[in-house]
Amino acid sequence: xxxxxxxxxxxxxxxxxxxxxxxxxxxxxxxxxxxxxxxxxxxxxxxxxxxxxxxxxxxxxxxxxxxxxxxxxxxxxxxxxxxxxxxxxxxxxxxxxxxxxxxxxxxxxxxxxxxxxxxxxxxxxxxxxxxxxxxxxxxxxxxxxxxxxxxxxxxxxxxxxxxxxxxxxxxxxxxxxxxxxxxxxxxxxxxxxxxxxxxxxxxxxxxxxxxxxxxxxxxxxxxxxxxxxxxxxxxxxxxxxxxxxxxxxxxxxxxxxxxxxxxxxxxxxxxxxxxxxxxxxxxxxxxxxxxxxxxxxxxxxxxxxxxxxxxxxxxxxxxxxxxxxxxxxxxxxxxxxxxxxxxxxxxxxxxxxxxxxxxxxxxxxxxxxxxxxxxxxxxxxxxxxxxxxxxxxxxxxxxxxxxxxxxxxxxxxxxxxxxxxxxxxxxxxxxxxxxxxxxxxxxxxxxxxxxxxxxxxxxxxxxxxxxxxxxxxxxxxxxxxxxxxxxxxxxxxxxxxxxxxxxxxxxxxxxxxxxxxxxxxxxxxxxxxxxxxxxxxxxxxxxxxxxxxxxxxxxxxxxxxxxxxxxxxxxxxxxxxxxxxxxxxxxxxxxxxxxxxxxxxxxxxxxxxxxxxxxxxxxxxxxxxxxxxxxxxxxxxxxxxxxxxxxxxxxxxxxxxxxxxxxxxxxxxxxxxxxxxxxxxxxxxxxxxxxxxxxxxxxxxxxxxxxxxxxxxxxxxxxxxxxxxxxxxxxxxxxxxxxxxxxxxxxxxxxxxxxxxxxxxxxxxxxxxxxxxxxxxxxxxxxxxxxxxxxxxxxxxxxxxxxxxxxxxxxxxxxxxxxxxxxxxxxxxxxxxxxxxxxxxxxxxxxxxxxxxxxxxxxxxxxxxxxxxxxxxxxxxxxxxxxxxxxxxxxxxxxxxxxxxxxxxxxxxxxxxxxxxxxxxxxxxxxxxxxxxxxxxxxxxxxxxxxxxxxxxxxxxxxxxxxxxxxxxxxxx
Numbered sequence: 001x002x003x004x005x006x007x008x009x010x011x012x013x014x015x016x017x018x019x020x021x022x023x024x025x026x027x028x029x030x031x032x033x034x035x036x037x038x039x040x041x042x043x044x045x046x047x048x049x050x051x052x053x054x055x056x057x058x059x060x061x062x063x064x065x066x067x068x069x070x071x072x073x074x075x076x077x078x079x080x081x082x083x084x085x086x087x088x089x090x091x092x093x094x095x096x097x098x099x100x101x102x103x104x105x106x107x108x109x110x111x112x113x114x115x116x117x118x119x120x121x122x123x124x125x126x127x128x129x130x131x132x133x134x135x136x137x138x139x140x141x142x143x144x145x146x147x148x149x150x151x152x153x154x155x156x157x158x159x160x161x162x163x164x165x166x167x168x169x170x171x172x173x174x175x176x177x178x179x180x181x182x183x184x185x186x187x188x189x190x191x192x193x194x195x196x197x198x199x200x201x202x203x204x205x206x207x208x209x210x211x212x213x214x215x216x217x218x219x220x221x222x223x224x225x226x227x228x229x230x231x232x233x234x235x236x237x238x239x240x241x242x243x244x245x246x247x248x249x250x251x252x253x254x255x256x257x258x259x260x261x262x263x264x265x266x267x268x269x270x271x272x273x274x275x276x277x278x279x280x281x282x283x284x285x286x287x288x289x290x291x292x293x294x295x296x297x298x299x300x301x302x303x304x305x306x307x308x309x310x311x312x313x314x315x316x317x318x319x320x321x322x323x324x325x326x327x328x329x330x331x332x333x334x335x336x337x338x339x340x341x342x343x344x345x346x347x348x349x350x351x352x353x354x355x356x357x358x359x360x361x362x363x364x365x366x367x368x369x370x371x372x373x374x375x376x377x378x379x380x381x382x383x384x385x386x387x388x389x390x391x392x393x394x395x396x397x398x399x400x401x402x403x404x405x406x407x408x409x410x411x412x413x414x415x416x417x418x419x420x421x422x423x424x425x426x427x428x429x430x431x432x433x434x435x436x437x438x439x440x441x442x443x444x445x446x447x448x449x450x451x452x453x454x455x456x457x458x459x460x461x462x463x464x465x466x467x468x469x470x471x472x473x474x475x476x477x478x479x480x481x482x483x484x485x486x487x488x489x490x491x492x493x494x495x496x497x498x499x500x501x502x503x504x505x506x507x508x509x510x511x512x513x514x515x516x517x518x519x520x521x522x523x524x525x526x527x528x529x530x531x532x533x534x535x536x537x538x539x540x541x542x543x544x545x546x547x548x549x550x551x552x553x554x555x556x557x558x559x560x561x562x563x564x565x566x567x568x569x570x571x572x573x574x575x576x577x578x579x580x581x582x583x584x585x586x587x588x589x590x591x592x593x594x595x596x597x598x599x600x601x602x603x604x605x606x607x608x609x610x611x612x613x614x615x616x617x618x619x620x621x622x623x624x625x626x627x628x629x630x631x632x633x634x635x636x637x638x639x640x641x642x643x644x645x646x647x648x649x650x651x652x653x654x655x656x657x658x659x660x661x662x663x664x665x666x667x668x669x670x671x672x673x674x675x676x677x678x679x680x681x682x683x684x685x686x687x688x689x690x691x692x693x694x695x696x697x698x699x700x701x702x703x704x705x706x707x708x709x710x711x712x713x714x715x716x717x718x719x720x721x722x723x724x725x726x727x728x729x730x731x732x733x734x735x736x737x738x739x740x741x742x743x744x745x746x747x748x749x750x751x752x753x754x755x756x757x758x759x760x761x762x763x764x765x766x767x768x769x770x771x772x773x774x775x776x777x778x779x780x781x782x783x784x785x786x787x788x789x790x791x792x793x794x795x796x797x798x799x800x801x802x803x804x805x806x807x808x809x810x811x812x813x814x815x816x817x818x819x820x821x822x823x824x825x826x827x828x829x830x831x832x833x834x835x836x837x838x839x840x841x842x843x844x845x846x847x848x849x850x851x852x853x854x855x856x857x858x859x860x861x862x863x864x865x866x867x868x869x870x871x872x873x874x875x876x877x878x879x880x881x882x883x884x885x886x887x888x889x890x891x892x893x894x895x896x897x898x899x900x901x902x903x904x905x906x907x908x909x910x911x912x913x914x915x916x917x918x919x920x921x922x923x924x925x926x927x928x929x930x931x932x933x934x935x936x937x938x939x940x941x942x943x944x945x946x947x948x949x950x951x952x953x954x955x956x957x958x959x960x961x962x963x964x965x966x967x968x969x970x971x972x973x
Contacts, residue, residue, distance in 0.1 A: 162190070369405060503950040505951075548947065562921070725784055733784065837963065
């Protein structure tokens, strides 16, 4: 192809021609769109130099590298320098960012059915990823596969110029002693020819310095095993000397530990903090025990961290913590063990803390998972006689009901772990943050030399970094260890002190609200707004703490919902006579009228969000799958469709057979990379076995547990409700819950939001279709179906967050699984008892416990079963549903965009609409505190987590005291 028809001109002096292809042209346009001209030209020059070198270096030419792969990788290799920050991570090396972006680009090209896309199978895409991920690593890339080495040498040539060394695999000390002269391998004329076609355009000395110093500032983890760190040490973080000393200290002290960490598993028990320039990392360097394999030839299995993974004391403390509230479980559990540390026979470790929070989480989630805050109050207080209500369950039936719902979601989550955590590595932000917090609380460096360590101890993968740990000059190992120990002690003491102070303040306020009930409803907008329109503030510190955890975007959207619902729609419905009763009346007042609009918004959000999650794999992977099936059919007919194809590198033009990769000698410096996620015989590696077999939940346990939990759930519902609920309805509800749990877990992993309310409403919509409206118990059946679906999704999501935490810290999945089972069992029984205690002491619904969620449940059931809506509610509900369906589509497609946070989220707006303003205002205050602290002040958010936990914990404890005072009929003041 001539230069006139291609962006890649042929160069007569160099004598190279590009292997033109449509995907390479598309990649060039993509790089040009997302990088500066300087970076774009550098990428293209690197490709030219790689083509020149492969002609001149016989070791490269002998390996016959796939030049299209080399060129495409070079064109995309510096996407990690993109000015589009939405494409980049905050903690990965820039090479990994670039590799991930390149993979996404190629997969997107295939998904669009681009010309020649069928040539880019997973093995070839993995080659591109390898080339870009390794391209800057001077001690690895030249000795990797032919494609990696070729691209690496081309990229380095653009920095080195025509002084490129004649033997890139030689002794580096010889090169330093005898630097090559110009024209050693790439001639000056060749270099000028390439540079003339694609000039520096700002990539000269100053421009390059600015880029590389920026990497030292923004991605310090990218500065190891290459020359990037030298720019930070010589020129600082801005190219002008700023932060030079701090970076030099960081880089020197971290090099050895970082190098050790890179040898570990991809992310299991590795760094759980997003590195910032000022952060230091602590990786324990205890000696590794020998790996165990189930058979000869199996790959090494990842090691487990030091410490006992399942302990009775951990379970007991987890159960105690679960009685209070799940948000505070880590801090409280750590505080208990730290206080008793001198009396413990073995130390409290991060993996045992993971057990504590797993047990506590499994227990504390039961009131929600078993329907004690929504479905059961709806059945007991809101279900009317024509609907087979009200239904008041005895204590025994409450326990049977809750036990029936508490297991199958936990068991079903186990097989999902391998897919969403190990293979896809979804982030699960809350689980990630939990790992960070555990790392902060247990933060410790290596206080012993590796030689002094007991070799029998299990190695750890925990990278437990201290919050705001200062960077010290190396003045001797002992001095540094003393400083580190002192910093850790001060950090822990500060966190616990803050927790106790906020606990006390919140507890005192909660106790005051019992004696002065008016504190729960402060008329901050005047008495008319408070008495007539319910605009009051409940300054509950627990609400504020929850708002801090939710963050500003969610709470502002909730406030928007409150303004629309209680500031606009409520007065409108009241004044127009559509809701003539008192505003606070659920049946005739505007409180009940605006719920229908809220429900419509939630349903629209649920249908769009869950539909997207369900259909996205089909839309994105469908064309590629059809293409692969077509190719198999073409090659092998019907047998080809069902023939098992090994994963890994597929042979492409010029490649050796994959079976010879591991036997290739590395003497010539070009041994091939094996595919870490490929198949070795009949056993799959890395993406499957991230712990020894004895620490994983066995398939037999999962299979038997799933069957028993489903049978028990069906039986418990039949025992509780008898013939009111048909057997087939219960069975369908359970299996539908499993399907919807997959959607919920994926949404949780990607967005940190488990859309359980939407999931339950999808189930209610489905059951409205299969249960005839003539059935008098249709509303009751609808409630139960939704409750089962919500329970499964909630429990599966909760365990998955815990499993993500355990994965990052190296905890045993089996210990977490049994911890959750124990927590769920005790939580189901305790929740039933507490529910009956509260309903016996307080008026439900009442001023303190309005149970708005119960109204949402019953109204949804009546809506989908055709019970009718109040006057004009249908029109407003349909309009709101359409508007928020559009908003949800925009939020879904705009994830990661700057404007994403400004598009109202349907669930948050709906929650702000059906809850009274006092509920929302306090949470908004917490969200704004979060924003001010993190954005305006730019401070670390760990103190915020501690602050919020103390607020929630204090109110949780003292609410028990209030309950006792209320049951004893102590008078209010």
